[in-house]
Amino acid sequence: MKITIIFSLLILCTPAQAKILEILQSGRTFLESTYEKQAKALNDNPEETRKHALKEITLHLGDSLVFKNLDTIAHNVVGVNFDLNVQKPGAISTPQIFDKAGVYEISCAIHPKMKLKVIVQAAP
């Protein structure tokens, strides 16, 4: 019984494993990675792409984002304190860690309307 309680407490106290999430760039929008197979078709249909655009994402402290350019044009993701520089079609960025709680807006410098709000939740 005692062992079970100690074990349960240990699990509760261990911080959640930091995740790396992949964000797609397609049709001048950010998309969830689940749209990877549809990205090309969506790219040819701007109206449809916009409907699926990812506008906001919530992360836990320490999570990272990776940006994958599935577009036919280059992108350049910038945040308050980072600049992924130019990403040619097909390029995958290095993971960008979010280790401070808060709300951040990231965008493409080349396409200013391509925006993503990142909410980083503090550890409980």
Add this chain to the structure above:
Amino acid sequence: MFLKMNSRKISTYCRLVLLTALTLLPASGITQEPTSTSTTDIAILKKKYTRPPNAVPYPETNPYSAEKAHLGKLLFFDPRLSKYKNLSCVSCHHPGMGWEIGLARPIGSGGVSDPMPRKSQTLLNLAWAESFFWDGRSETLEEQIKVALQAQRAIALTPSELLKTIQSIDGYGPLFKSAFQSKESPTWDQAVQALATFIRGIVSGKTPFDRWIQGDETAISREAKNGFLLFNGKAKCATCHSRWNFTDGGYRDIGLASSDLGRGKSMPHVITMQYAFKTPSLREIAARAPYMHDGSLATLELVIKEYEKGGSVKRPGLSPDLSAIELSKSEEQDLIAFLKTLSSPISSNNELTTIPPMVF
């Protein structure tokens, strides 16, 4: 390679080979009608340039009303609403010149000794624009108008100076009241909203190109059709000048020799934004010379020559969407023939472009 492809892939591959072959044909001076196989590809390409439905998108913060658009037009053309009462919005955005002006550095309130630093931009299709000015420093059209009205080299009026002039003209009072259903005196925001409502209504007219993509094969010449294929293929223009308004709204350094930092001024640490300027629409482009943000290229021929180099100046931020291309003389001419199909006919019945009577 074919062994690893399924039938769909093979068919796509064959179509691509044919399409490439078609774009290469005129290099030898031969222009052929598209084959039946490539018709599918051309149909796919054409679809990408289909105009949006007729409804112009107006923002919730400044919805359309006919009264507001009418008032906006009167303000737009009124030269009394400028520092020296000698220019109006139309001085730099002329409907006969694709809603811009044929000067590399337009002359505003600074006179010829202090013209504007960059060429004026077309007002066409701004209802669909995502950011404003050559460097995208304004996020809304209303914000852009406020800057242009106050800029010393442009209209050069403070909000209170503009309102004082408007109030001195009796005829404007009732027009503001009816446009904004308000009993109060005209306000700065109302004047800006009326101007923005008029400007959002400036939509490019139907062109021969639009008729062609709708199915009228006689609307454009054989050369122009080949130019369209080059535009989307070998010449790579459509990488950035994409979709119905021929722009992806992006900002790029295209390697022009210029000391103007463009968008780099507001984003000093982003390498790709140094010397970067907005990718403009190409609609009505034939009427919009001289070209580029600095008006440095007088003709479309020179513009194409510039792009063939893949950028004259290879700076670190040079757009990777750009690369050197090789076009024959006849291909260059076909491209120009295509670009000229993006012009709509001038009409004296066009309510949008006729100068309105002065308000007294």
